[in-house]
Amino acid sequence: MSMILGVPVAVLFGQLLLGLINGGFYALLSLGLAVIFGLLKIINFAHGALYMLGAMATVILFDTLGISYWAALFVAPILVGCVGVAIEYFLLRKIAGQDHIYSLLLTFGVALIIQGVLTNMYGVSGLRYSMPDVFKGGMNLGFMFLPYYRAWVIVIALLVCFGTWFMIEKTKLGAYLRAGTEDSQLMQGFGINVPLLVSLTFGFGVMLAAFAGALAAPIYSVTPVMGSHILIVVFAVVVIGGMGSISGAIITGILMGVVEGLTKTFYPPASSAVIFLVMVVVLLVRPSGLFGKEA
């Protein structure tokens, strides 16, 4: 078998693929965080819990109502998005204009409540979700084996990220969002319903997290604490990319997944620390992040 730097090619590509998949999840999650931070200036600590809700909803919808994977890809984000809108409307709106720390603590509290309630109901051992039949198996690419589901995750995550980027950067609705990020008071002065825009934006960011959760259900272990593990990494990704940068969140997400995968191949002990190492270096060299605007 051919080797690269002492590592079998199949292993290298296998890890690269895993890295790309993780990167897809990082990108979806950090994109949602960036969208929310951009307009609301809220650091959403409930993001991981809402990602978990998306995954749990996918499993529970199947178990109780028999809702298929394909339908759940739409239904779960919409349901969880509604939860997000409710959080914004009933809680976050009450503390609008206060210091960042209030919304951070509030969302952290919400995350703990959601996580606690679900742990009480379902335990932490994890729910079973079987992969849809279409995705069973994979194809041999010659240099590696590519499971169908993993290919699907990469493709759909990239499509959703690109679609979101396009919506924000190239459409009228996106123009409202970008303008609201700069001066929402003036937007109100033009007659734009900014409170509605804020609710919808928060709901949309949450939907991205729930969509990632639904995608994760067949391959990751679905437990009430799955969100808290990934959230810390995703925050590091957002810091590396630069708070509030849309394309930065996407590119950094995927890049960090790949960096993690490569580290796993060449020096496994560092793989869980490498993203934080990158974060430290970026913060020292470019405090506003790779794609953030210089302050």
Next chain:
Amino acid sequence: MSPAVPNQVGKKDYEQLRVSGLHAFYGESHILHGIDLVVNRGELVTLLGRNGAGRSTTLKAIMNMVGRRTGSIMINGEETMSCAPRHIAHLGVGFCPEHRGIFAALNVEENLTLPPVVRSGGMSLEEIYTMFPNLYQRRASPGTKLSGGEQQMLALARILRTGANMLLLDEITEGLAPVIVEKLGEVLMNLKSKGLTIILVEQNFHFTAPLADRHYVVEHGQIAEEVSASELDSKRSLLNGYLGV
């Protein structure tokens, strides 16, 4: 033809804005101390005064963009003190803030089309590009990459598209070259001839004198003097005293 013109016929004295006993506060600071003013449909009125006298705050208070307000603001005969800012715009009010408020993340055309249309009878994009050819040439550039003069044109142009029939313009000539100021003067004359009501906060008295129907002098958060265009010569020394020019 703009439909604003027929509306105006026979309605010259129609009160579009009446502000009475308006107080405004930023936190603990009391900025406006009982502003009283009236602006009729189709009039061009200026608010003159020194920096810090409360002229910009008056415009912002009309838009409900200051902290706390008391008093009364009637727009088209309707009390607006309890209206959210976004509802003020829908009464036909177009606001051009100090420092222009051009969005850096939006290109020129996105900036131009951002404010929603609030009334019929606004200018079309083609009409606006005819009035401001520079904006057409630079329509794909980021808004804040324009020169100061072009940004001012953009800030003005974007509220013309919405159909607003009362424009609140804050310091639109500030820091601009004389040739640009002259162009802005022509634009204002043009808008006035179309029957738009314009309230202009201005430092540059020489710019406003030939344009305005009336002037209000604002001092210490109150209206200190009202001067109509015909009284301008007889009251010039009084005005000079207030404005320190």
